Amino acid sequence: MIETRDLWVRFGPVAAVRGLSLRAEAGGWTALIGPNGAGKTSALRALAGLAAYDGEVLIDGREARRLGRREVARLVAFVPQKPETPPALTVAEYVLLGRTPHIRYLGGEGRHDRDSAAQALRRLDLESFAERPLGSLSGGELQRAVLARALAQEAPVLLLDEPTTALDLGRQQLVLELVDALRRDGLTVVTTMHDLTLAGQYAERLILLDEGSVVAEGTAADVLSAPNVAAYYGANVRVVEDEGGVFVLPVRR
């Protein structure tokens, strides 16, 4: 479980996030949505302890500021929008790096670490890729390797910044289904997302940010209204709702 209370992220005089309060439960998926520059990524980085913030971030009820960096890393796994994937590292080596918070600073991996990494590879169906260098993987496979690394961290909270950028529609669904399976295993998932339809399909709670402030929050049906999308994205859309969910379709003006 991860929670923020009156979270502010500032870059000099500019506030990127203004007083965000959210609560993401274990086994739940919260999506931060909003136009470019709304503060989604800054909020996520603050949750991961990567950006300085005012206010409180609570991980399982404990204040993140009081926890050491390593301890936060054992509780929160973060996948940036464009993860660095050194092309010559093998998938196994890369996934093993996810064990870093559990390994002494100058130590090496133990058997338990290798088992955890093997389990993460198995969970994401990457066993046959273990020996392959990252540079030889396709975009979808690479995203799975990145997820496996985050999973090997064995943190109960998983933060993903735009997990589906640069993937085709099929791969987007594949990756989101995988994340959803991890959520069902009991992880707390918080993502930022550009695609509103996908956000509505997977996350049970959406938080719409604009200029750093929360302007709408709730289920897809609550948040994804044509007036909301017009007001904050400046986009002309038709919103279709049926038993399959909420669909946000762009319509030419």
Place this chain on the structure above:
Amino acid sequence: MAATAGRAEAAARVEARGVSLRAGLVAVTFLLVSLAIGLAVGPVHIGVGEIVRSALSYVPFLHVTQPLGAVDHAVLWELRAPRVALAALVGGMLAIAGASYQGVFRNPLCDPYLLGVAGGAGLGATLAIVYASAAAAGSSWTVPLCAFAGAIAAVVITYALGRSVGATQMTGALVLAGVTMATFTAAVQTFVQQQHTQQLQNVYSWLLGGFSTATWHDVAICAPYIAASSLVLVLHRRVLDVLSLGDDEASSLGIDVGRARLVIVVAATLGTAAAVSVSGLIAFVGIIVPHTIRLLCSMSYRAVVPLSLIAGAGFLVLADVVARTVLSPAELPIGVVTAFLGAPFFALVLRTSRAAR
């Protein structure tokens, strides 16, 4: 049962390739052969068998008699051995420091002189050669000490300059500050040198680097620094792999990136400054050696860092053999040898890495 076997098999495949047994053996053999060549080659012929027996005669309880006469003995142990030892120490240090800098700054073109070590040492040595009083100039300590002090001062200024930009763009700023520092110290150094053209020869021969005056004394000066800094860098080999994921990811994996980077940079710089102060400026070792290992063996810093230390030592011993035999009895500056081998090699690395992309 089958599931357990499958599980064990899957777990077995999840290994980080460190230094493989084969790569380790090849590197150690290369170093030993280089050391043997370094000790055996020279105007006075001394066979490898005699060298081994002469060395063994110093081991107590073996009762091996010294096979060499007084002159050969002095040539071997007072001239060649310190020279070979110093070349090995400096070569290992430059290579491991280069590998570490490339990891910390995530830039394959970084070399150990990146943060102004070379410029600072060059300026310090030039000032010592030009301005030291006759008394101080007589001491074998003056030039290395001034070079060491110059190197450290230059890096401290570079770091302060880079830091003032703020932590977010630290690596880029540091590299730029290093370039600024190198340019500035080179300008001052050239100015001082041109003012004292009578010393041009001395300054120039120091700058080009070499081991022609190596003594056990030089080895003793730099060995503690090089040993300590190599140890720190080898211990950080896994941390360097984590840092290769970038600041954000390393930090989200629980690494204090700023502190790790500082420790690695300080260790690499101290060792490099110690090496430079006894050898002068030897180009390219810090780039050629780690890249060769990457091409031949592994990209993981777990392998690159320790193997660079061993292979760098062997490489510079061999380069020194070339430097002292090609124009014998005259000597070629070793910096010329490493650059002569290094420049074409570097072009090759660039080509292959572009082809791989």
